[in-house]
Amino acid sequence: MSMNINQLFAVIQARRSAPPEESYTARLTAAGEDEILKKVGEEAVEVILAAKGQGQTRLVEELADLTYHTLVLLAARGLTPQDVEAELARRHAG
Ligand SMILES: N=c1c2ncn([C@@H]3O[C@H](COP(=O)(O)OP(=O)(O)OP(=O)(O)O)[C@@H](O)[C@H]3O)c2ncn1[C@@H]1O[C@H](COP(=O)(O)O)[C@@H](O)[C@H]1O
Numbered sequence: 001m002s003m004n005i006n007q008l009f010a011v012i013q014a015r016r017s018a019p020p021e022e023s024y025t026a027r028l029t030a031a032g033e034d035e036i037l038k039k040v041g042e043e044a045v046e047v048i049l050a051a052k053g054q055g056q057t058r059l060v061e062e063l064a065d066l067t068y069h070t071l072v073l074l075a076a077r078g079l080t081p082q083d084v085e086a087e088l089a090r091r092h093a094g
Pocket residue numbers: 008011012015022023024025026039064065068069
C-alpha cells in the first residue's frame with residue numbers, strides 16, 4: 001500500500017474531526033496547538049538522536065514521525081502541503 005504526503009494529509013484532514021479515542025490525530029488536534037508544537041520539537045530531537053548513531057531504519061522512522069506531526073501542524077493552521085511546495089517553487093525560480 002502506498003502513502004505519499006498528500007495522501008497522508010488528506011487522511012489527517014479527515015481524522016481531525018474523528019472521535020479522539022479512535023484517532024491520534026483527533027486527540028492531538030483537540031489538545032491544541034501548543035501540544036502539536038511540543039510533538040514537532042520532540043520528533044525533531046529524535047531525528048537528530050537517530051542520525052547520531054541509531055541507524056538508517058530508526059532515522060527513517062523518526063523522519064516519518066516528524067513529517068506526520070508537521071502535517072498535523074499545517075492542518076491546524078489552515079495550511080496545506082501545497083503552501084510549502086509553493087514556497088519551495090518560489091525559491092527554486094528565484
Ligand atoms: N503517520 C502517523 C503517525 N506517525 C506518528 N504517529 C503517532 O505519533 C505518536 C508519536 O509520539 P510518541 O512516539 O512520543 O508516542 P506517544 O507517547 O504515544 O505520544 P504522546 O501521547 O506523548 O503524544 C504515536 O502515538 C504515533 O502513533 C502517527 N499517528 C498517525 N499517523 C497516520 O495518520 C493517519 C491517521 O491516524 P489516526 O489519527 O490515528 O486515525 C493514519 O494514516 C496513521 O497511519
